[in-house]
Amino acid sequence: MGKFKFGVNLWGAESRENWVAKCRRVEALGYDVISVPDHLGPGRNSPFPAPTMAAAVTQRPRVGTLVSNVPFYNFALFARDVVTTVKMTGDRLDLGLGSGHMKSEFDDAGLPWIPAKERIEYLTKGLDHLREHFAAEGITPPPLLLAGNSDGVLSLAAREADIAGFAGLRQAPGKPPGTFRLDDAERMDERIAFFRSHANGRDPELNVLVQRVVVTDDRRAAAESWREELKDQDSLDVDAVLETPQLLFGTTDEMVRQLQERRERYGFSYITVFEPMLETFAPVVKELSGQ
Template sequence: MSTRRFRFGISFRSVGGRDEWVAKCRRAEELGYDVIAVPDHLGEGRAAPLPALAVAAAVTERPRVVPFVLDVPFYNPALLAREVSTVAGVTGGRLDLGLGAGHMKSEFDDAGLPWRPARERVAFLAETVAELRSRLGTGLPPLLIAGNGDLVLDLAAREADIVGFGGLRQVEGEPPGTLTLISPEELHERTTFVRDRAGTRADGLEFNLLVQYVATSDDPKAEIEAWAAPIQGPKPDIGRLLEAPQLLAGTPDEIAATLHERREHYGFSYLTVFEPALETFAPVLRALAGE
């Protein structure tokens, strides 16, 4: 399905002090990661994405940088446009702009911001994209829009250069931000939904998948069982979890072959892993370099 070459991102949960952050960014570049990402969350040890990414680009030469993703309802669109323009400039054009509608009610509460229904949050996201296009024009960085619901994915299909899939959904009846993996069938339906909505834009879209867990091992079943052990309530079927694109377990060569298959089936050519997998995933990255 996808003929795009693979590229790989690393999402750093924390930044730390200057020396720690510089070392992390340079190690990511040394290992061959194509993109350095910082999420947008409140809480102890969490960093403001755009300043951290400006430093990341200043101390590296090759990787692109991306906020993964900005909770747009946190921001005034006009002031955000100024921030984006500045960071795009100081990074030498290596910024991708990741945007989302927000999904953690607790963080909105912590910031003293109103928690709006999803429809209103996505509407504000759409308004912000329009404002950014108006203010930045051709200076707007490549746009990544991430989400899972129809409204945000419809917007991504119309406006984004890169569509981000976390492979998660809200658990019905649970507090906002209580998430679970969606099935391979649901994820395929979501990617198909975007392609259908994108129409003639579909061939130009890049699909990103946020990988939730990576384990390189000769016993992938045991690794997935260990990952699933802390899950409360009914235990998921391990065989089904082994098929989940959001989880990667096996030898580096096995994972590389799996990613080839999933690129063909889902269109995922751009994979982002979390910081704990920085070193673990590197052999897979090397196996797929240039493919």
């Protein structure tokens, strides 16, 4: 069981100055990793220039993608971008890859929306192409993070990844593509068990992407408020919400205990939060750093 590591997923920047300030604030607060997502839309950063800049204006944090949507890309052009980023970040890159999950983004990009099995096959081929490109360039591959929730992605991560990412989201039955529900604690147990059954003795680092952090003296009230806000989570009652590993409600001490318990139960030692939780989560980072 590894020591805790903490990351923040930064969504975008209004300007160079804004991005520099964000990255330096992440470093000052003690986070270990600055990552960016790979989404389309106003204010969204391109997934490789932003980490490159982050590495240039900080000293300690690793930088990376969480995660690059491989089916968006031509293999040769993607490999060129990755290799360049490895060089420009001084080997501080953690390469996060996924198979894509938002049909609307493929539509916006003018790309075909192919079935999940084919997207995962494309991701697998992309890994092979990247390895060939690294070898041709004489470059040591960066740590590989593979993130997802399906059998296909998790079995691939179990075989190939240095870091396995668990978002704990699944497509809501009968809803449009891109409508998700959170896995509860028992479903996460099953996903972890499935992952380990395919790891063949390997022990990759396990990352969890926390969807919400709420500092409160009343955990139950916070959970009830969250359920009311997200009405498509009807399958989770309040007690289930309080145990869901992608949610943190409570005082700093309570959240520290929750993360310690979840590391013991699931193996999650690498914790990532979204940008809006940067300051809220910082006291937890301070308490658990190095433990």
